[in-house]
Amino acid sequence: MFSALLHRPGSPLLQDRSDLVDRLAQALPRGAVIGTGHNLSTYERDGSRDVSGDPLAVVLPEATGQVETVMRLASQAGVSVMPRGAGTSRCGGAIPLADSLVVGTSRMRQVLAFDADRGLIRVQAGVTNLAVSTHSLPSGWRYAPDPSSRRTCSIGGNVGSNASGACALRHGRTSDKLRGLTAVRQDGSRLDLGGHCQEPTALDLMGLLCGSEGQLVFVTEVTLALDPMPESAVTLAAHFRNTTAALAFAERVLCSGWTPYRIEYMDAHAIGLTERVAPCGYDTSAQALVLVELQGFDEEVRAGLEQLRGLLPGQADQVGKVRSEASDESPLWHGRESIYRAASASGAFEVLDVNVPLGRLIPTLQRVGELAATRAVPHATVAHLGDGTLHTFLTYDPSDGAARSRVRDCADDIRLACVAEGGSISAEYGVGLSRRHLLEAQYAAADLDQQRRVRHAFVSNDRLNPGKVLSSQVDFVGHVPA
Numbered sequence: 474m475f476s477a478l479l480h481r482p483g484s485p486l487l488q489d490r491s492d493l494v495d496r497l498a499q500a501l502p503r504g505a506v507i508g509t510g511h512n513l514s515t516y517e518r519d520g521s522r523d524v525s526g527d528p529l530a531v532v533l534p535e536a537t538g539q540v541e542t543v544m545r546l547a548s549q550a551g552v553s554v555m556p557r558g559a560g561t562s563r564c565g566g567a568i569p570l571a572d573s574l575v576v577g578t579s580r581m582r583q584v585l586a587f588d589a590d591r592g593l594i595r596v597q598a599g600v601t602n603l604a605v606s607t608h609s610l611p612s613g614w615r616y617a618p619d620p621s622s623r624r625t626c627s628i629g630g631n632v633g634s635n636a637s638g639a640c641a642l643r644h645g646r647t648s649d650k651l652r653g654l655t656a657v658r659q660d661g662s663r664l665d666l667g668g669h670c671q672e673p674t675a676l677d678l679m680g681l682l683c684g685s686e687g688q689l690v691f692v693t694e695v696t697l698a699l700d701p702m703p704e705s706a707v708t709l710a711a712h713f714r715n716t717t718a719a720l721a722f723a724e725r726v727l728c729s730g731w732t733p734y735r736i737e738y739m740d741a742h743a744i745g746l747t748e749r750v751a752p753c754g755y756d757t758s759a760q761a762l763v764l765v766e767l768q769g770f771d772e773e774v775r776a777g778l779e780q781l782r783g784l785l786p787g788q789a790d791q792v793g794k795v796r797s798e799a800s801d802e803s804p805l806w807h808g809r810e811s812i813y814r815a816a817s818a819s820g821a822f823e824v825l826d827v828n829v830p831l832g833r834l835i836p837t838l839q840r841v842g843e844l845a846a847t848r849a850v851p852h853a854t855v856a857h858l859g860d861g862t863l864h865t866f867l868t869y870d871p872s873d874g875a876a877r878s879r880v881r882d883c884a885d886d887i888r889l890a891c892v893a894e895g896g897s898i899s900a901e902y903g904v905g906l907s908r909r910h911l912l913e914a915q916y917a918a919a920d921l922d923q924q925r926r927v928r929h930a931f932v933s934n935d936r937l938n939p940g941k942v943l944s945s946q947v948d949f950v951g952h953v954p955a
């Protein structure tokens with residue numbers, strides 16, 4: 474478990490606070506700097522909610538040129554910078570250290586260019602994931618990577634964490650859609666990569682920067698590839714008496730030659746939780762539910778649906794009737810998409826985003842159940858079956874300190890069990906602050922050392938998003954909220 478210490482008084486950097494804040498306020502438009510005496514609480518924590526930090530100040534630039542100024546002044550003052558998007562990180566990636574300047578993108582919300590013929594869009598880093606699709610829809614395009622936080626999370630944050638979602642199976646994750654990127658380095662210099670096509674030559678720096686969790690550069694502008702809206706979309710829901718039959722069906726679908734738009738699993742606990750807050754007709758007597766969505770041309774989707782029905786097991790393994798409905802008219806996804814709300818309704822929760830090879834899903838799900846039972850933690854699991862990402866929700870009463878620490882330990886048990894199965898501690902959210910203590914379970918020391926060397930090629934003195942992922946800083950300076 475990561476350590477959280479109280480704010481270090483007397484830090485020389487803190488004594489320089491007002492100097493730097495004054496210089497930033499002079500260089501930037503009015504209101505761009507939020508310093509001492511203002512309420513910075515919004516910027517002290519993120520979606521992980523576990524720990525909060527005291528930022529030195531918050532800066533909200535409006536354009537790349539202003540980010541260059543901020544980075545240059547911070548670098549000259551020897552102050553660390555923490556890039557922040559919407560702060561929805563679930564791994565403490567956007568919690569500032571006490572001596573860090575938070576540089577947020579909430580005023581960088583412009584669509585800079587839109588090519589409706591070729592399906593390309595260039596946006597500032599603060600534009601939300603959903604706004605990219607909303608802007609593109611009238612011209613028949615959408616932005617496919619679909620984190621569940623898409624209404625709020627920013628494209629800069631998506632690049633920071635290489636965000637993905639249920640449809641990554643068919644359309645890929647953020648890195649698959651990235652065509653160009655402008656970023657600012659620690660010293661305030663600008664980096665322009667890519668353009669209208671995939672980065673053509675030399676090192677794939679965009680690939681390196683995507684998912685680097687604010688530890689290498691500050692992303693300011695991004696060019697993204699869009700996908701055409703499908704003619705038709707249909708969802709099939711099948712309930713099963715046991716997990717084995719459900720996963721065997723999913724495997725037959727994935728081996729059939731069809732790549733579904735998404736194929737999702739929900740266990741009995743997840744079905745029960747979601748039916749309580751967003752009833753949409755899931756059968757609560759089932760042990761498992763598989764939802765499959767096909768998208769494409771009308772005829773193709775109709776044929777695919779017939780093929781799917783042919784892959785279902787005999788009635789003895791199923792519960793109730795199979796439902797298939799046009800996706801836009803069907804409530805079938807309401808339950809699955811309400812899982813975060815459903816978990817909140819049962820108290821507080823920690824959600825995992827672990828990953829295992831598809832062939833290891835059954836033993837892993839069994840192990841999750843055993844580990845949660847050992848620590849007496851209520852749990853519910855949903856999974857993206859296309860890529861083996863498990864989201865297990867571990868719920869607890871927030872007023873019970875012992876339950877909270879049991880949940881944290883149980884989460885680590887499950888992450889390590891996934892590594893033992895050949896999987897990873899994080900498939901989507903990243904490492905940030907709260908999983909960095911597990912990195913050594915995932916990587917050999919020499920591999921981690923090589924990653925740190927790459928970071929040092931971009932960042933000196935640990936001054937970009939310190940305290941996270943590959944940072945050499947051991948202790949996090951912040952508060953554990955009551």
Ligand SMILES: Cc1cc2nc3c(=O)[nH]c(=O)nc-3n(C[C@H](O)[C@H](O)[C@H](O)COP(=O)(O)OP(=O)(O)OC[C@H]3O[C@@H](n4cnc5c(N)ncnc54)[C@H](O)[C@@H]3O)c2cc1C
Pocket residue numbers: 519520555556557558559560561562563566567578598619620621622625626627628629630631632633634635636637638639686687688690691692693813901902905938
């Ligand atoms: C309810 C909920 C559901 C979620 N579902 C998913 C999901 O389905 N899939 C998924 O992948 N994630 C999911 N997440 C996690 C989170 O939303 C994503 O990681 C998202 O991409 C973070 O975007 P953000 O704008 O909030 O970034 P922040 O939380 O502000 O930052 C995330 C990381 O990116 C860095 N960063 C932010 N902006 C920049 C920038 N401009 N330049 C460089 N680095 C930057 C930060 O330093 C930090 O390390 C979920 C979170 C919540 C709360």
